[in-house]
Amino acid sequence: MVVKSQIKLIKNLQQKKYRVEHGLFVAEGTKMVRELLKSDISPYLIYVSDMEALETRPDLVELVSVNELKSMSGLVAPNRALGVFFIPNPKPVDLSDWVVALDDVRDPGNLGTIIRLCDWFGIHHLICSKHTVDCYNPKVLQATMGSIARVNIVYADLQNFLERTGSPIYGAFMDGVDVYADKLPETGILVMGNEANGISKTIEGLAEKKICIPQFGGNTAESLNVANATSILLSEIRRGR
Amino acid sequence: MVVKSQIKLIKNLQQKKYRVEHGLFVAEGTKMVRELLKSDISPYLIYVSDMEALETRPDLVELVSVNELKSMSGLVAPNRALGVFFIPNPKPVDLSDWVVALDDVRDPGNLGTIIRLCDWFGIHHLICSKHTVDCYNPKVLQATMGSIARVNIVYADLQNFLERTGSPIYGAFMDGVDVYADKLPETGILVMGNEANGISKTIEGLAEKKICIPQFGGNTAESLNVANATSILLSEIRRGR
Numbered sequence: 001m002v003v004k005s006q007i008k009l010i011k012n013l014q015q016k017k018y019r020v021e022h023g024l025f026v027a028e029g030t031k032m033v034r035e036l037l038k039s040d041i042s043p044y045l046i047y048v049s050d051m052e053a054l055e056t057r058p059d060l061v062e063l064v065s066v067n068e069l070k071s072m073s074g075l076v077a078p079n080r081a082l083g084v085f086f087i088p089n090p091k092p093v094d095l096s097d098w099v100v101a102l103d104d105v106r107d108p109g110n111l112g113t114i115i116r117l118c119d120w121f122g123i124h125h126l127i128c129s130k131h132t133v134d135c136y137n138p139k140v141l142q143a144t145m146g147s148i149a150r151v152n153i154v155y156a157d158l159q160n161f162l163e164r165t166g167s168p169i170y171g172a173f174m175d176g177v178d179v180y181a182d183k184l185p186e187t188g189i190l191v192m193g194n195e196a197n198g199i200s201k202t203i204e205g206l207a208e209k210k211i212c213i214p215q216f217g218g219n220t221a222e223s224l225n226v227a228n229a230t231s232i233l234l235s236e237i238r239r240g241r
Numbered sequence: 242m243v244v245k246s247q248i249k250l251i252k253n254l255q256q257k258k259y260r261v262e263h264g265l266f267v268a269e270g271t272k273m274v275r276e277l278l279k280s281d282i283s284p285y286l287i288y289v290s291d292m293e294a295l296e297t298r299p300d301l302v303e304l305v306s307v308n309e310l311k312s313m314s315g316l317v318a319p320n321r322a323l324g325v326f327f328i329p330n331p332k333p334v335d336l337s338d339w340v341v342a343l344d345d346v347r348d349p350g351n352l353g354t355i356i357r358l359c360d361w362f363g364i365h366h367l368i369c370s371k372h373t374v375d376c377y378n379p380k381v382l383q384a385t386m387g388s389i390a391r392v393n394i395v396y397a398d399l400q401n402f403l404e405r406t407g408s409p410i411y412g413a414f415m416d417g418v419d420v421y422a423d424k425l426p427e428t429g430i431l432v433m434g435n436e437a438n439g440i441s442k443t444i445e446g447l448a449e450k451k452i453c454i455p456q457f458g459g460n461t462a463e464s465l466n467v468a469n470a471t472s473i474l475l476s477e478i479r480r481g482r
Binding site for chain 2: 213227
């Protein structure tokens with residue numbers, strides 16, 4: 001039996017202000033909860049609707065009814081497991097390898113996909129500008145497919161961060177130099193911009209190199225989606241290794 | 242003044258069975274309608290809520306009230322223009338360049354994004370298996386950002402199509418050979434699989450070459466999203482040009 005105040009807390013955590021207030025976030029689905037339990041992100045509460053939902057850590061989980069799980073869930077079709085986790089403290093950013101920085105990416109699906117791409121390409125650190133969508137937003141979490149557990153995400157004043165770094169700063173622009181023709185260094189910061197406006201003027205001034213993905217369709221399509229552009233640029237960064 | 246039967250027709254075209262029955266589809270938004278009017282896809286009816294919404298082809302458009310436009314729209318926030326177009330007859334597939342083939346891609350956002358990617362990379366022909374989501378589905382159209390106007394999309398029995406082609410067939414698999422190490426030919430068919438199951442066994446048997454995008458994150462992320470994988474593989478196909 002879950003007390004009402006607990007259900008209310010979990011529902012409230014759908015909203016950023018409550019996540020910030022409590023320092024907690026909600027992850028739904030057996031896969032997502034399992035991935036988080038394997039990481040160093042600390043669990044606060046785990047609910048399952050059947051004990052088979054989560055074979056690991058039976059010590060941690062509490063069995064609830066399907067209806068109770070439904071009453072906590074933010075999903076239309078609730079899964080068999082829901083976990084409340086402590087929002088981890090960001091770790092220091094290690095600049096000995098490439099990192100990705102986002103300048104106000106607003107769409108939860110895009111941020112989630114970019115986190116998943118970082119995980120695939122072994123990018124361990126993601127810097128997000130203050131106006132980038134919150135990575136503990138439920139839609140972001142779903143789109144990460146569990147990769148949120150393996151990427152260190154740091155929200156920072158991006159201008160300040162970039163001004164203080166010694167790493168080469170590469171920005172993705174529509175009018176940059178052809179990324180295929182460019183030899184990318186062993187380490188750097190790849191900056192990707194907002195969906196509608198791209199990289200802001202301030203950040204543009206800090207980019208040492210502007211790169212682009214050339215268009216082959218006779219200048220018909222207006223742009224690439226930011227997650228697709230990130231996938232291609234990360235592929236370029238890694239393919240030479 | 243729009244007659245009720247017209248509004249009903251337009252609402253019905255949200256569903257595939259009515260699109261097939263009438264041979265028509267609905268496109269919303271000034272950008273989308275404008276792109277389609279520039280293509281060889283024939284317009285049936287165009288409605289705008291103000292005459293500035295569509296500066297081209299004033300001969301074609303009918304001015305309606307904001308509320309009338311709202312009553313036809315499938316969107317939560319209707320745009321200023323809505324067009325009904327004839328579903329074009331597919332053109333013959335030209336195999337003198339790379340084409341993309343989809344084996345049961347089901348998510349509208351993924352198909353729309355793949356159409357947009359084809360447009361960006363100058364891939365003019367997209368073959369979809371019979372169970373791939375309908376490209377005139379409103380969610381697909383929105384995700385194409387207008388690129389639907391510039392890619393020839395052919396729904397076909399994929400097995401039959403691949404059995405009869407002389408082009409090299411490349412399939413994207415988790416266990417394929419490293420695409421970065423492979424020299425891709427000047428022309429071929431790139432087959433991408435279903436979101437959950439990948440490429441089906443039958444189609445796998447027809448692929449001459451299985452390729453993969455290597456993972457750099459220590460085998461943590463389970464897979465790449467199909468649209469992201471397509472973006473990387475199209476980038477690989479074009480980067481040497």
